[in-house]
Amino acid sequence: MSWNANVLTLYPEMFPGPLAHSLAGRALDDGIWSLDTVQIRDFATDKHRSVDDTPAGGGAGMVMRADVLAAAIDHVLERQPQAPVIAMTPRGLPLTQLLVRALAAGPGVSILCGRFEGIDERLFEARTIIPVSIGDYVLSGGETGALVLLDACIRLLPGVMGAATSGVEESFEAGLLEYPHYTRPTEWEGRTIPEVLRSGDHAKIAAWRKARAEEDTRSRRPDLIERHRDV
Structure with a gap:
Protein backbone atom coordinates (compact mmCIF):
# COMPACT_ATOMS: atom_id res chain seq x y z
CA MET A 1 0.00 0.00 0.00
CA ARG A 155 12.41 11.38 -0.31
CA LEU A 156 12.59 9.16 2.80
CA LEU A 157 10.09 6.58 1.56
CA PRO A 158 11.61 3.17 0.74
CA GLY A 159 12.66 2.99 -2.90
CA VAL A 160 12.73 6.75 -3.55
CA MET A 161 16.42 7.47 -3.02
CA GLY A 162 18.94 5.32 -4.84
CA ALA A 163 20.79 4.07 -1.76
CA ALA A 164 19.11 3.14 1.50
CA THR A 165 21.77 5.12 3.41
CA SER A 166 21.42 8.31 1.35
CA GLY A 167 19.31 10.03 4.01
CA VAL A 168 21.34 8.98 7.04
CA GLU A 169 24.33 11.36 7.01
CA GLU A 170 22.44 14.56 6.27
CA SER A 171 21.87 17.85 8.02
CA PHE A 172 19.73 17.53 11.17
CA GLU A 173 19.80 13.71 11.23
CA ALA A 174 22.28 13.69 14.13
CA GLY A 175 21.32 17.11 15.42
CA LEU A 176 24.06 18.81 13.39
CA LEU A 177 24.48 20.38 9.98
CA GLU A 178 26.03 18.04 7.43
CA TYR A 179 29.77 18.16 6.75
CA PRO A 180 30.90 19.88 3.49
CA HIS A 181 31.24 17.92 0.24
CA TYR A 182 33.81 17.95 -2.56
CA THR A 183 34.24 16.23 -5.93
CA ARG A 184 36.45 16.39 -9.04
CA PRO A 185 38.45 18.21 -10.23
CA THR A 186 40.95 17.88 -7.38
CA GLU A 187 42.09 21.47 -7.94
CA TRP A 188 39.77 24.28 -9.02
CA GLU A 189 40.64 27.97 -9.14
CA GLY A 190 43.65 27.33 -6.90
CA ARG A 191 41.56 25.50 -4.30
CA THR A 192 42.15 21.82 -3.59
CA ILE A 193 40.08 19.10 -1.99
CA PRO A 194 41.23 18.64 1.64
CA GLU A 195 44.06 16.13 1.76
CA VAL A 196 42.36 13.94 4.34
CA LEU A 197 39.51 13.21 1.90
CA ARG A 198 42.07 11.95 -0.61
CA SER A 199 43.97 9.84 1.94
CA GLY A 200 41.84 6.70 1.74
CA ASP A 201 41.97 6.48 5.56
CA HIS A 202 38.31 5.97 6.45
CA ALA A 203 38.81 6.54 10.17
CA LYS A 204 40.51 9.90 9.57
CA ILE A 205 37.85 10.86 7.03
CA ALA A 206 35.06 10.06 9.50
CA ALA A 207 36.79 12.08 12.25
CA TRP A 208 37.30 15.06 9.89
CA ARG A 209 33.67 14.99 8.79
CA LYS A 210 32.43 14.88 12.38
CA ALA A 211 34.70 17.78 13.37
CA ARG A 212 33.62 19.89 10.38
CA ALA A 213 29.94 19.16 11.06
CA GLU A 214 30.35 20.39 14.63
CA GLU A 215 32.40 23.42 13.54
CA ASP A 216 29.94 24.52 10.86
CA THR A 217 26.95 23.96 13.14
CA ARG A 218 28.62 26.00 15.88
CA SER A 219 29.23 28.95 13.55
CA ARG A 220 26.00 28.81 11.52
CA ARG A 221 23.41 27.32 13.88
CA PRO A 222 24.52 27.72 17.52
CA ASP A 223 20.99 26.79 18.59
CA LEU A 224 21.51 23.32 17.13
CA ILE A 225 24.89 22.80 18.77
CA GLU A 226 23.39 23.59 22.18
CA ARG A 227 20.68 21.00 21.63
CA HIS A 228 23.27 18.49 20.40
CA ARG A 229 25.21 18.85 23.65
CA ASP A 230 22.10 18.05 25.67
CA VAL A 231 21.49 14.77 23.83
Missing part, protein backbone atom coordinates in the same frame (compact mmCIF):
# COMPACT_ATOMS: atom_id res chain seq x y z
CA SER A 2 1.46 3.37 -1.01
CA TRP A 3 2.02 6.36 1.25
CA ASN A 4 -0.90 8.70 0.63
CA ALA A 5 -1.10 12.47 0.91
CA ASN A 6 -4.42 14.32 1.18
CA VAL A 7 -4.12 18.06 0.63
CA LEU A 8 -7.02 20.30 1.67
CA THR A 9 -6.67 23.57 -0.21
CA LEU A 10 -8.43 26.39 -2.01
CA TYR A 11 -5.98 25.91 -4.88
CA PRO A 12 -5.80 22.20 -5.79
CA GLU A 13 -4.23 23.13 -9.14
CA MET A 14 -1.00 23.89 -7.25
CA PHE A 15 -0.48 20.15 -6.72
CA PRO A 16 1.55 18.13 -7.42
CA GLY A 17 3.38 21.15 -8.84
CA PRO A 18 7.15 20.67 -8.44
CA LEU A 19 6.50 17.29 -6.83
CA ALA A 20 5.71 15.95 -10.30
CA HIS A 21 9.41 16.15 -11.11
CA SER A 22 12.68 14.58 -9.99
CA LEU A 23 12.62 11.96 -7.18
CA ALA A 24 9.09 12.73 -5.98
CA GLY A 25 7.70 12.66 -9.53
CA ARG A 26 9.26 9.31 -10.35
CA ALA A 27 8.03 7.91 -7.04
CA LEU A 28 4.52 9.18 -7.82
CA ASP A 29 4.63 7.49 -11.23
CA ASP A 30 5.90 4.28 -9.63
CA GLY A 31 3.07 4.23 -7.10
CA ILE A 32 5.35 4.63 -4.06
CA TRP A 33 3.12 7.48 -2.93
CA SER A 34 -0.22 8.88 -4.05
CA LEU A 35 -1.85 12.29 -3.91
CA ASP A 36 -5.45 13.40 -3.44
CA THR A 37 -6.47 17.05 -3.37
CA VAL A 38 -9.61 18.27 -1.65
CA GLN A 39 -11.22 21.59 -2.62
CA ILE A 40 -12.23 23.21 0.65
CA ARG A 41 -14.97 25.25 -1.04
CA ASP A 42 -16.84 22.03 -1.82
CA PHE A 43 -17.78 21.92 1.87
CA ALA A 44 -19.21 25.43 2.09
CA THR A 45 -22.96 25.51 2.60
CA ASP A 46 -24.00 28.93 1.30
CA LYS A 47 -24.62 29.91 -2.32
CA HIS A 48 -21.41 31.91 -2.46
CA ARG A 49 -19.33 28.92 -1.25
CA SER A 50 -17.84 31.08 1.50
CA VAL A 51 -14.92 29.61 3.45
CA ASP A 52 -14.00 32.70 5.51
CA ASP A 53 -15.50 35.57 7.46
CA THR A 54 -14.44 38.73 9.30
CA PRO A 55 -12.38 38.27 12.49
CA ALA A 56 -14.22 38.39 15.80
CA GLY A 57 -13.14 41.49 17.73
CA GLY A 58 -12.30 43.35 14.53
CA GLY A 59 -9.09 43.69 12.60
CA ALA A 60 -7.78 43.33 9.08
CA GLY A 61 -8.27 40.39 6.78
CA MET A 62 -10.49 37.34 6.94
CA VAL A 63 -10.46 34.14 8.99
CA MET A 64 -11.08 30.62 7.67
CA ARG A 65 -14.29 29.17 9.13
CA ALA A 66 -14.15 26.25 11.53
CA ASP A 67 -17.38 24.66 10.33
CA VAL A 68 -16.29 24.48 6.69
CA LEU A 69 -12.80 23.22 7.50
CA ALA A 70 -14.12 20.63 9.95
CA ALA A 71 -16.40 19.20 7.27
CA ALA A 72 -13.46 18.92 4.87
CA ILE A 73 -11.27 17.29 7.52
CA ASP A 74 -14.00 14.83 8.50
CA HIS A 75 -14.25 13.88 4.84
CA VAL A 76 -10.57 12.91 4.57
CA LEU A 77 -10.61 11.20 7.95
CA GLU A 78 -13.39 8.93 6.74
CA ARG A 79 -11.18 7.88 3.83
CA GLN A 80 -7.90 7.67 5.76
CA PRO A 81 -8.48 7.75 9.54
CA GLN A 82 -4.95 6.60 10.43
CA ALA A 83 -3.21 9.53 8.71
CA PRO A 84 -2.41 12.47 11.01
CA VAL A 85 -3.88 15.84 10.10
CA ILE A 86 -1.35 18.66 9.74
CA ALA A 87 -2.28 22.34 9.45
CA MET A 88 0.30 24.57 7.77
CA THR A 89 0.32 27.78 9.79
CA PRO A 90 2.98 30.26 10.99
CA ARG A 91 1.61 29.64 14.50
CA GLY A 92 2.61 25.99 14.32
CA LEU A 93 5.41 23.85 15.67
CA PRO A 94 8.68 24.00 13.70
CA LEU A 95 8.99 21.38 10.99
CA THR A 96 11.96 19.21 11.98
CA GLN A 97 13.67 16.18 10.51
CA LEU A 98 12.44 14.18 13.50
CA LEU A 99 8.82 15.00 12.64
CA VAL A 100 9.46 14.34 8.95
CA ARG A 101 10.82 10.86 9.71
CA ALA A 102 7.83 10.07 11.91
CA LEU A 103 5.38 11.13 9.20
CA ALA A 104 7.27 9.26 6.47
CA ALA A 105 7.12 6.08 8.57
CA GLY A 106 3.31 6.20 8.76
CA PRO A 107 0.52 5.55 6.25
CA GLY A 108 0.55 9.10 4.92
CA VAL A 109 -0.63 12.54 5.95
CA SER A 110 -3.56 14.93 5.48
CA ILE A 111 -2.46 18.56 5.15
CA LEU A 112 -4.72 21.55 5.67
CA CYS A 113 -3.41 24.64 3.87
CA GLY A 114 -4.22 27.80 5.77
CA ARG A 115 -5.02 31.09 4.03
CA PHE A 116 -5.94 34.69 4.84
CA GLU A 117 -5.34 35.87 8.43
CA GLY A 118 -5.56 32.37 9.84
CA ILE A 119 -7.89 29.60 11.00
CA ASP A 120 -10.67 29.82 13.59
CA GLU A 121 -8.99 28.49 16.76
CA ARG A 122 -12.04 26.39 17.63
CA LEU A 123 -11.06 23.99 14.85
CA PHE A 124 -7.92 23.01 16.78
CA GLU A 125 -9.99 22.53 19.91
CA ALA A 126 -12.57 20.32 18.18
CA ARG A 127 -10.30 18.14 16.00
CA THR A 128 -6.93 16.46 16.50
CA ILE A 129 -4.71 18.61 14.31
CA ILE A 130 -0.97 19.23 14.46
CA PRO A 131 -0.14 22.85 13.57
CA VAL A 132 3.19 23.03 11.73
CA SER A 133 5.33 25.91 10.45
CA ILE A 134 8.23 25.68 7.99
CA GLY A 135 9.92 28.81 9.32
CA ASP A 136 9.69 32.14 11.08
CA TYR A 137 8.12 34.04 8.22
CA VAL A 138 4.68 34.44 6.64
CA LEU A 139 3.64 33.16 3.21
CA SER A 140 0.50 33.87 1.20
CA GLY A 141 -0.86 30.44 2.07
CA GLY A 142 -0.02 27.00 3.36
CA GLU A 143 0.34 25.39 -0.06
CA THR A 144 4.05 26.19 -0.36
CA GLY A 145 4.63 24.83 3.12
CA ALA A 146 2.70 21.68 2.23
CA LEU A 147 4.97 21.13 -0.78
CA VAL A 148 8.02 21.47 1.47
CA LEU A 149 6.64 19.00 4.01
CA LEU A 150 5.67 16.49 1.33
CA ASP A 151 9.02 16.67 -0.43
CA ALA A 152 10.86 16.11 2.86
CA CYS A 153 8.72 13.03 3.60
CA ILE A 154 8.63 11.51 0.12
Whole structure:
Protein backbone atom coordinates (compact mmCIF):
# COMPACT_ATOMS: atom_id res chain seq x y z
CA MET A 1 0.00 0.00 0.00
CA SER A 2 1.46 3.37 -1.01
CA TRP A 3 2.02 6.36 1.25
CA ASN A 4 -0.90 8.70 0.63
CA ALA A 5 -1.10 12.47 0.91
CA ASN A 6 -4.42 14.32 1.18
CA VAL A 7 -4.12 18.06 0.63
CA LEU A 8 -7.02 20.30 1.67
CA THR A 9 -6.67 23.57 -0.21
CA LEU A 10 -8.43 26.39 -2.01
CA TYR A 11 -5.98 25.91 -4.88
CA PRO A 12 -5.80 22.20 -5.79
CA GLU A 13 -4.23 23.13 -9.14
CA MET A 14 -1.00 23.89 -7.25
CA PHE A 15 -0.48 20.15 -6.72
CA PRO A 16 1.55 18.13 -7.42
CA GLY A 17 3.38 21.15 -8.84
CA PRO A 18 7.15 20.67 -8.44
CA LEU A 19 6.50 17.29 -6.83
CA ALA A 20 5.71 15.95 -10.30
CA HIS A 21 9.41 16.15 -11.11
CA SER A 22 12.68 14.58 -9.99
CA LEU A 23 12.62 11.96 -7.18
CA ALA A 24 9.09 12.73 -5.98
CA GLY A 25 7.70 12.66 -9.53
CA ARG A 26 9.26 9.31 -10.35
CA ALA A 27 8.03 7.91 -7.04
CA LEU A 28 4.52 9.18 -7.82
CA ASP A 29 4.63 7.49 -11.23
CA ASP A 30 5.90 4.28 -9.63
CA GLY A 31 3.07 4.23 -7.10
CA ILE A 32 5.35 4.63 -4.06
CA TRP A 33 3.12 7.48 -2.93
CA SER A 34 -0.22 8.88 -4.05
CA LEU A 35 -1.85 12.29 -3.91
CA ASP A 36 -5.45 13.40 -3.44
CA THR A 37 -6.47 17.05 -3.37
CA VAL A 38 -9.61 18.27 -1.65
CA GLN A 39 -11.22 21.59 -2.62
CA ILE A 40 -12.23 23.21 0.65
CA ARG A 41 -14.97 25.25 -1.04
CA ASP A 42 -16.84 22.03 -1.82
CA PHE A 43 -17.78 21.92 1.87
CA ALA A 44 -19.21 25.43 2.09
CA THR A 45 -22.96 25.51 2.60
CA ASP A 46 -24.00 28.93 1.30
CA LYS A 47 -24.62 29.91 -2.32
CA HIS A 48 -21.41 31.91 -2.46
CA ARG A 49 -19.33 28.92 -1.25
CA SER A 50 -17.84 31.08 1.50
CA VAL A 51 -14.92 29.61 3.45
CA ASP A 52 -14.00 32.70 5.51
CA ASP A 53 -15.50 35.57 7.46
CA THR A 54 -14.44 38.73 9.30
CA PRO A 55 -12.38 38.27 12.49
CA ALA A 56 -14.22 38.39 15.80
CA GLY A 57 -13.14 41.49 17.73
CA GLY A 58 -12.30 43.35 14.53
CA GLY A 59 -9.09 43.69 12.60
CA ALA A 60 -7.78 43.33 9.08
CA GLY A 61 -8.27 40.39 6.78
CA MET A 62 -10.49 37.34 6.94
CA VAL A 63 -10.46 34.14 8.99
CA MET A 64 -11.08 30.62 7.67
CA ARG A 65 -14.29 29.17 9.13
CA ALA A 66 -14.15 26.25 11.53
CA ASP A 67 -17.38 24.66 10.33
CA VAL A 68 -16.29 24.48 6.69
CA LEU A 69 -12.80 23.22 7.50
CA ALA A 70 -14.12 20.63 9.95
CA ALA A 71 -16.40 19.20 7.27
CA ALA A 72 -13.46 18.92 4.87
CA ILE A 73 -11.27 17.29 7.52
CA ASP A 74 -14.00 14.83 8.50
CA HIS A 75 -14.25 13.88 4.84
CA VAL A 76 -10.57 12.91 4.57
CA LEU A 77 -10.61 11.20 7.95
CA GLU A 78 -13.39 8.93 6.74
CA ARG A 79 -11.18 7.88 3.83
CA GLN A 80 -7.90 7.67 5.76
CA PRO A 81 -8.48 7.75 9.54
CA GLN A 82 -4.95 6.60 10.43
CA ALA A 83 -3.21 9.53 8.71
CA PRO A 84 -2.41 12.47 11.01
CA VAL A 85 -3.88 15.84 10.10
CA ILE A 86 -1.35 18.66 9.74
CA ALA A 87 -2.28 22.34 9.45
CA MET A 88 0.30 24.57 7.77
CA THR A 89 0.32 27.78 9.79
CA PRO A 90 2.98 30.26 10.99
CA ARG A 91 1.61 29.64 14.50
CA GLY A 92 2.61 25.99 14.32
CA LEU A 93 5.41 23.85 15.67
CA PRO A 94 8.68 24.00 13.70
CA LEU A 95 8.99 21.38 10.99
CA THR A 96 11.96 19.21 11.98
CA GLN A 97 13.67 16.18 10.51
CA LEU A 98 12.44 14.18 13.50
CA LEU A 99 8.82 15.00 12.64
CA VAL A 100 9.46 14.34 8.95
CA ARG A 101 10.82 10.86 9.71
CA ALA A 102 7.83 10.07 11.91
CA LEU A 103 5.38 11.13 9.20
CA ALA A 104 7.27 9.26 6.47
CA ALA A 105 7.12 6.08 8.57
CA GLY A 106 3.31 6.20 8.76
CA PRO A 107 0.52 5.55 6.25
CA GLY A 108 0.55 9.10 4.92
CA VAL A 109 -0.63 12.54 5.95
CA SER A 110 -3.56 14.93 5.48
CA ILE A 111 -2.46 18.56 5.15
CA LEU A 112 -4.72 21.55 5.67
CA CYS A 113 -3.41 24.64 3.87
CA GLY A 114 -4.22 27.80 5.77
CA ARG A 115 -5.02 31.09 4.03
CA PHE A 116 -5.94 34.69 4.84
CA GLU A 117 -5.34 35.87 8.43
CA GLY A 118 -5.56 32.37 9.84
CA ILE A 119 -7.89 29.60 11.00
CA ASP A 120 -10.67 29.82 13.59
CA GLU A 121 -8.99 28.49 16.76
CA ARG A 122 -12.04 26.39 17.63
CA LEU A 123 -11.06 23.99 14.85
CA PHE A 124 -7.92 23.01 16.78
CA GLU A 125 -9.99 22.53 19.91
CA ALA A 126 -12.57 20.32 18.18
CA ARG A 127 -10.30 18.14 16.00
CA THR A 128 -6.93 16.46 16.50
CA ILE A 129 -4.71 18.61 14.31
CA ILE A 130 -0.97 19.23 14.46
CA PRO A 131 -0.14 22.85 13.57
CA VAL A 132 3.19 23.03 11.73
CA SER A 133 5.33 25.91 10.45
CA ILE A 134 8.23 25.68 7.99
CA GLY A 135 9.92 28.81 9.32
CA ASP A 136 9.69 32.14 11.08
CA TYR A 137 8.12 34.04 8.22
CA VAL A 138 4.68 34.44 6.64
CA LEU A 139 3.64 33.16 3.21
CA SER A 140 0.50 33.87 1.20
CA GLY A 141 -0.86 30.44 2.07
CA GLY A 142 -0.02 27.00 3.36
CA GLU A 143 0.34 25.39 -0.06
CA THR A 144 4.05 26.19 -0.36
CA GLY A 145 4.63 24.83 3.12
CA ALA A 146 2.70 21.68 2.23
CA LEU A 147 4.97 21.13 -0.78
CA VAL A 148 8.02 21.47 1.47
CA LEU A 149 6.64 19.00 4.01
CA LEU A 150 5.67 16.49 1.33
CA ASP A 151 9.02 16.67 -0.43
CA ALA A 152 10.86 16.11 2.86
CA CYS A 153 8.72 13.03 3.60
CA ILE A 154 8.63 11.51 0.12
CA ARG A 155 12.41 11.38 -0.31
CA LEU A 156 12.59 9.16 2.80
CA LEU A 157 10.09 6.58 1.56
CA PRO A 158 11.61 3.17 0.74
CA GLY A 159 12.66 2.99 -2.90
CA VAL A 160 12.73 6.75 -3.55
CA MET A 161 16.42 7.47 -3.02
CA GLY A 162 18.94 5.32 -4.84
CA ALA A 163 20.79 4.07 -1.76
CA ALA A 164 19.11 3.14 1.50
CA THR A 165 21.77 5.12 3.41
CA SER A 166 21.42 8.31 1.35
CA GLY A 167 19.31 10.03 4.01
CA VAL A 168 21.34 8.98 7.04
CA GLU A 169 24.33 11.36 7.01
CA GLU A 170 22.44 14.56 6.27
CA SER A 171 21.87 17.85 8.02
CA PHE A 172 19.73 17.53 11.17
CA GLU A 173 19.80 13.71 11.23
CA ALA A 174 22.28 13.69 14.13
CA GLY A 175 21.32 17.11 15.42
CA LEU A 176 24.06 18.81 13.39
CA LEU A 177 24.48 20.38 9.98
CA GLU A 178 26.03 18.04 7.43
CA TYR A 179 29.77 18.16 6.75
CA PRO A 180 30.90 19.88 3.49
CA HIS A 181 31.24 17.92 0.24
CA TYR A 182 33.81 17.95 -2.56
CA THR A 183 34.24 16.23 -5.93
CA ARG A 184 36.45 16.39 -9.04
CA PRO A 185 38.45 18.21 -10.23
CA THR A 186 40.95 17.88 -7.38
CA GLU A 187 42.09 21.47 -7.94
CA TRP A 188 39.77 24.28 -9.02
CA GLU A 189 40.64 27.97 -9.14
CA GLY A 190 43.65 27.33 -6.90
CA ARG A 191 41.56 25.50 -4.30
CA THR A 192 42.15 21.82 -3.59
CA ILE A 193 40.08 19.10 -1.99
CA PRO A 194 41.23 18.64 1.64
CA GLU A 195 44.06 16.13 1.76
CA VAL A 196 42.36 13.94 4.34
CA LEU A 197 39.51 13.21 1.90
CA ARG A 198 42.07 11.95 -0.61
CA SER A 199 43.97 9.84 1.94
CA GLY A 200 41.84 6.70 1.74
CA ASP A 201 41.97 6.48 5.56
CA HIS A 202 38.31 5.97 6.45
CA ALA A 203 38.81 6.54 10.17
CA LYS A 204 40.51 9.90 9.57
CA ILE A 205 37.85 10.86 7.03
CA ALA A 206 35.06 10.06 9.50
CA ALA A 207 36.79 12.08 12.25
CA TRP A 208 37.30 15.06 9.89
CA ARG A 209 33.67 14.99 8.79
CA LYS A 210 32.43 14.88 12.38
CA ALA A 211 34.70 17.78 13.37
CA ARG A 212 33.62 19.89 10.38
CA ALA A 213 29.94 19.16 11.06
CA GLU A 214 30.35 20.39 14.63
CA GLU A 215 32.40 23.42 13.54
CA ASP A 216 29.94 24.52 10.86
CA THR A 217 26.95 23.96 13.14
CA ARG A 218 28.62 26.00 15.88
CA SER A 219 29.23 28.95 13.55
CA ARG A 220 26.00 28.81 11.52
CA ARG A 221 23.41 27.32 13.88
CA PRO A 222 24.52 27.72 17.52
CA ASP A 223 20.99 26.79 18.59
CA LEU A 224 21.51 23.32 17.13
CA ILE A 225 24.89 22.80 18.77
CA GLU A 226 23.39 23.59 22.18
CA ARG A 227 20.68 21.00 21.63
CA HIS A 228 23.27 18.49 20.40
CA ARG A 229 25.21 18.85 23.65
CA ASP A 230 22.10 18.05 25.67
CA VAL A 231 21.49 14.77 23.83
